[in-house]
Amino acid sequence: MPSGKRATSSSEGFAKSLNYGDRQRGCCRTYAAMSGKRFDEDEYYDEEDYYDYDDYDDEPVAAKPAAAKTAAKGASSAGKAGKGGKAGTPAPAAAAGASTLAQCLCDPPPLRPSGKPQKGAVKTAKLAAQPRRFPVAPPVPGEEAIRRFDFSTPSPDERVLAAQRRVPGYAPAQPAASTATSSARAATNASASSSSGVDAATNGLADIRINGAVASAAQPPVRQTDSPRDPPKGSPTKRSAAPPAQRRSLSGYQMEAGLTSECEQAQQGGSGSKPKLHLVVLGHVDAGKSTLMGRLLHDLGYVGQKVVHKTQKEAAEAGKASFSWAWVLDERPEERARGVTVDVATTRFETPQRNVTLLDAPGHRDFVPNMIAGAAQADAALLLVDGSPGGFEAGFEPAGGGFGSSGGGQTREHAQLARSLGVEQVAVVVSKLDTCDFSQDRFEHIRAVLLPFLKQSGFREAAISWLPAVGLTGENLTRPPTDPLLAAWWKGPTVVGIIDSFKPTQRNTGRPLRMPIADVFKGQRGGTAVGGKLEGGALKVGMRVAVQPSNVVGSVKSIEVDGQPATLAMAGDSADVTLTGIDAAALSTGSVLCHPDWPVPLVSRLEARIVVLEVQVPILKGQQVTLHAHSARETGQISHLLAALNPKTGEVTKSKPRALLKGQTALVEITPARSMCLEEYSDYRALGRIALRDGGRTVAVGIVTRILE
Numbered sequence: 001m002p003s004g005k006r007a008t009s010s011s012e013g014f015a016k017s018l019n020y021g022d023r024q025r026g027c028c029r030t031y032a033a034m035s036g037k038r039f040d041e042d043e044y045y046d047e048e049d050y051y052d053y054d055d056y057d058d059e060p061v062a063a064k065p066a067a068a069k070t071a072a073k074g075a076s077s078a079g080k081a082g083k084g085g086k087a088g089t090p091a092p093a094a095a096a097g098a099s100t101l102a103q104c105l106c107d108p109p110p111l112r113p114s115g116k117p118q119k120g121a122v123k124t125a126k127l128a129a130q131p132r133r134f135p136v137a138p139p140v141p142g143e144e145a146i147r148r149f150d151f152s153t154p155s156p157d158e159r160v161l162a163a164q165r166r167v168p169g170y171a172p173a174q175p176a177a178s179t180a181t182s183s184a185r186a187a188t189n190a191s192a193s194s195s196s197g198v199d200a201a202t203n204g205l206a207d208i209r210i211n212g213a214v215a216s217a218a219q220p221p222v223r224q225t226d227s228p229r230d231p232p233k234g235s236p237t238k239r240s241a242a243p244p245a246q247r248r249s250l251s252g253y254q255m256e257a258g259l260t261s262e263c264e265q266a267q268q269g270g271s272g273s274k275p276k277l278h279l280v281v282l283g284h285v286d287a288g289k290s291t292l293m294g295r296l297l298h299d300l301g302y303v304g305q306k307v308v309h310k311t312q313k314e315a316a317e318a319g320k321a322s323f324s325w326a327w328v329l330d331e332r333p334e335e336r337a338r339g340v341t342v343d344v345a346t347t348r349f350e351t352p353q354r355n356v357t358l359l360d361a362p363g364h365r366d367f368v369p370n371m372i373a374g375a376a377q378a379d380a381a382l383l384l385v386d387g388s389p390g391g392f393e394a395g396f397e398p399a400g401g402g403f404g405s406s407g408g409g410q411t412r413e414h415a416q417l418a419r420s421l422g423v424e425q426v427a428v429v430v431s432k433l434d435t436c437d438f439s440q441d442r443f444e445h446i447r448a449v450l451l452p453f454l455k456q457s458g459f460r461e462a463a464i465s466w467l468p469a470v471g472l473t474g475e476n477l478t479r480p481p482t483d484p485l486l487a488a489w490w491k492g493p494t495v496v497g498i499i500d501s502f503k504p505t506q507r508n509t510g511r512p513l514r515m516p517i518a519d520v521f522k523g524q525r526g527g528t529a530v531g532g533k534l535e536g537g538a539l540k541v542g543m544r545v546a547v548q549p550s551n552v553v554g555s556v557k558s559i560e561v562d563g564q565p566a567t568l569a570m571a572g573d574s575a576d577v578t579l580t581g582i583d584a585a586a587l588s589t590g591s592v593l594c595h596p597d598w599p600v601p602l603v604s605r606l607e608a609r610i611v612v613l614e615v616q617v618p619i620l621k622g623q624q625v626t627l628h629a630h631s632a633r634e635t636g637q638i639s640h641l642l643a644a645l646n647p648k649t650g651e652v653t654k655s656k657p658r659a660l661l662k663g664q665t666a667l668v669e670i671t672p673a674r675s676m677c678l679e680e681y682s683d684y685r686a687l688g689r690i691a692l693r694d695g696g697r698t699v700a701v702g703i704v705t706r707i708l709e
């Protein structure tokens, strides 16, 4: 292989991961065998016109002037012709700097071994005399009638701009950033940052980190309040040059006076009650989540002895005695039959310090979409890790872990998803240590392996706690361990103690009402009811509410908060809301109950900043994905790869990359098949977080940076 022609290490990795290299080499070998030629590896590696490996580099490459690049390629091709071609055979297309593909199409076929030209080939001399023409599409009928614009007169665009300039008060357009590169670079330029809308937006972007650091509060961008006549402010994408539909800035929202005072009263009156906490229980399938929570509910007095005996009897009769505690939460027949949680089980209980809404998520990879809906509502997570020999390793297996691999453990996927969905606090509960004599070494080993991964996924070390617990026997759940083997070394908190240490739910009442619908069911006293967590605002009985994307308005008939009838529900509450005046068909999981005057946007094209997870195949433009956000999911495609970003600074490292590799941070454009209820992250975090899945795997997580349509 000639030096200087090798792909860089990252591009080699990419080629390997795609198997392009092997596939192409295989094709060349097959061709060589068929044509009786020797396969020349060096020649194969010269064929770099098909894949410009520079385009896959992570690091910025110095921009080569287009002409210089073409000339360089031409020179390389010409050199090739001189080296590998028949002596004396001219290579006109190569000399003209044509690509390898064009040369194949245009150059004369090589001479036969006898030295004669191939049958039907045009004589080389005759060919050389002809002007070089590359194939062009035949003219479309009628096209001849279209007169070509010769640029001697003002273009239609120039006429429009000239007319606009004559309008009094017209502000000339800021030079629009033509690529993500220029706009994002502008974001790093403090002096330029105040000059245009795009700078504000990209500055906000630079503040948000998903990978390696906790997403910080981005300043809500000052929204355009200009008249529609004003030119669009610059944008990081060419396609977004058209201004998005004008929406009112959420910063202009003022809660209705009556509702504000009721919220204040409710918060003051409720000072005696415990702060709320939405807690999701995550982990690989069979890690022991349902068993631990079933036992915890029993030990806290929420599940009576009668129920325990009943589930024990039923589980034993079904030959699944070990699942009896799990059956306290896994009530559905298919869950019991399969021995796995399918849907998120929601239960409420109180600890000494917290009023907890528990979301027991399924661990099986088939039900990750349900897990996402649960984790999207959570303030904190218990990440269950199977401490039994081989158990942790199975759950922590990376994607593509070899032949026969299940495709990656859900310990990784759940942790990454939870963080990207806004969960900042996590307690890792190492279960099943009873199977290895409560080995402290095993516990420490798991901590040592998992901690770097969790930090890399965006959890702050100070926000991660570690503890052992055994669901089957109740060790270290509500009381310190009694087993001497565990008590000998564990002096830390119990599961309940950890739950009490989590920061409670933040109440975001200063924003317009948003309640993503997680459940639709028949109301107890007629009407259709919806369940979910209020991410912002408040609602009370009799109030008008809108439902998007159905775009219908109705009113609130009754409310239940924490299973109790209520007249008011506020941000941070999990509520069941019965509605009137809205057809049941207009309500579905993933819809959003919102303020009728401040409806949630319906988004059909968006720009997102994503982090690519452990993908086996790079993400390409046009890739089909399922887009998950709050309780909604929709198929769609990654319609553009706008820029690869430096994960730490948010600076563009490559504009319009051809592919996104594992671990890369990037700005992409996503087009869902149907409009979705989304918000820009800087406006409304809970509705601005997304996850992209493909083929049953989460391929990327991120945030909505701009609503484009």
Ligand SMILES: Nc1nc2c(ncn2[C@@H]2O[C@H](COP(=O)(O)OP(=O)(O)OP(=O)(O)O)[C@@H](O)[C@H]2O)c(=O)[nH]1
Pocket: 283, 284, 285, 286, 287, 288, 289, 290, 291, 292, 322, 323, 326, 339, 340, 341, 361, 362, 363, 364, 431, 432, 433, 434, 435, 469, 470, 471, 472
């Ligand atoms: N020895 C031992 N077995 C446990 C422990 N916790 C759970 N198990 C067993 O592990 C199996 C799976 O438990 P589950 O609670 O259903 O696991 P899960 O994580 O909820 O499973 P999914 O919800 O389906 O992902 C059952 O047979 C339990 O009896 C534990 O601490 N020690």
